[in-house]
Amino acid sequence: MISRRFHAFALAALMLVPASGWTATPLVVEAALDKDVVAPLLEAFEQAYPDIALDFRDRSTLQVDERVAEADPAPDVVISSAMPWQMARVNEGYARRLDSAEARDWPEWAKWRNEVFGFTFEPIVMAYRLDLSRHMMPPSTHADLHTLLTEQLELLRGRVTTYSPSRSGVGYTLFQQDARYTTRFWDLVAAMGNADAVLEANTRAMLEGISEGRYWLGYNLLGSYAMVWAQEHPEVIVQVPQDYSLVMMRMAFIHRDAPHPGAARAFLDFLLSRDGQRVIAGETPLFSVRPDVIGPYTAQRLRDQVGDRLYPIPLNASLLAFVDPQRRDAFMARWAREFDRAKSVE
Known part of the structure; x- marks a missing residue:
């Protein structure tokens, strides 16, 4: 009996710790998350799990969503900021439940059925060139932006940018949320169209x-990316809207067909752990979720700074409505109509 137990223990140890020349366990992560931004977190994971060979693949939100259903073999972990798409894939049964202490203790508002987890808390911002103030007062609210697009139309024509809702899942999600929170959203869309705003696929x-200098002003950018950019590009100023600021979460889940489920569980647990969240809060601008973590980038610190003007996108089944084909088609049809409305009048 003793020899059998020792043999089983030895096998388990060999599975976790690679011997010299033995290939480490692979881990494939498909993510809509800039590798440069998340690098400190990935490095910390690799140091904590040297026996796992992390293959982190940075793609667009729509590419990541396609890989969930079409990749063969499937990825181990899926991460995306396109929250409705992530929720839809989980609802279709593509996620594997995570049964761990970290998962059970994770805040209820940032998870669904212990299958998908929001592990960041990122504000949506505006950004503008520093020298914009030589021409006009920079906007601090959505209403300010609409006013500038109306009163400074000729100066801003072709110099405003935002997401393309057809080419970006996160962009579409943000516009859907804007439409919920302000009755003047479609007026803003029409004003952007009148100003020949340029629609981009990513922040x-x-x-x-x-x-x-091609653009003077950007609307609905991911704050995490914008803040990192502004640190190295002093000509860019980041503005958290003062009337309300949307907050989105990166959602992560283990694929049901993950070829390496053990490594996938280790990675997702690390994202939720105090150690992982501490790296997010202190070394990335992604903003941590855990209330017991202290650092310059935490959800609580953001709440303290912005107060009740933060509008987090809820992580629950209501997200499924945003990917309903009829609703999406209706939204995109109205977007096209409003964005081109002023041009047709002219």
């Missing part, structure tokens, strides 16, 4: 355009 393209 990086918007920030690059602002730095290069």
